[in-house]
Amino acid sequence: MPKLFAPNTNSSELVLALLANLSEKPVQVCDIQQLAAIPTTAYFGTYLGANKETQSSFMVYLNRSYPEKIQEAVFFHEVLHLIIKCEGFPQIKVNLNIASALKPNLLESLGKLRVHFASVIDHHIVFPRMLQLIGFDLSEYFDVQVNQKKLRLDRARVPNHVIRNFYAQQDILVGLEYFLYPEPQRNRILEVFKDKNPAAHACSTALREKVAQTTIKKPTDLFHVAEQIKSHTIKYGEKNAIGQLNLMWKALDIQFVGANPAPPSSMINYLS
């Protein structure tokens, strides 16, 4: 494996060893700009990282514009996504029957929404494990998360009601992640969220209370929570009459694939 960081620390070795217990596939580290150069995945250009499982290897993509310490935390994060996939936690797949009814421009955006939904679901396991297992302070990493999330909340003011509510659905979902951040960053981002979009903040808080009733340890726990989140999101879209955009959420199936699933099909299957 190419040298990742200077120095290549114990935390990276630990997370790689955990993955090696579950799969013999090698891990390949790449620059995230490789994904950004592909039109259908151009949006990854500003992401911190991403991952993908292919037939022969695990790919971890890192945003090289961040300091090495952040990159190392991102590497740990991305490998945890791969680990929980091997452990049989639920995956989000596109339901092609439902997706075929979408207009072409919405179908094009469905891959991005799938990545987004899958990440938020996974993060209920990934963030707590990161905080528990990593061998260094994560303050800088979560500061970067807060800064990135602040930017997305500016979209709360778009004038078109349908688009605004479609963004609100995503903000409510991402809002669930904020409750998983360490306390200083959690308080900071929740304050900004409440200020920029009080209605979405209230929905996210209510959904968090519902989700927090489940102690999420096993794949079945996360499956239950993912179903709750999906049904809440669809109901929000129905209440706010967002029309065909709500069909995009309906086209995202929560699948229980079991441990060490078969390699993904040709469907784009990145996570962030």
Ligand SMILES: [Zn+2]
């Ligand atoms: Zn993630």
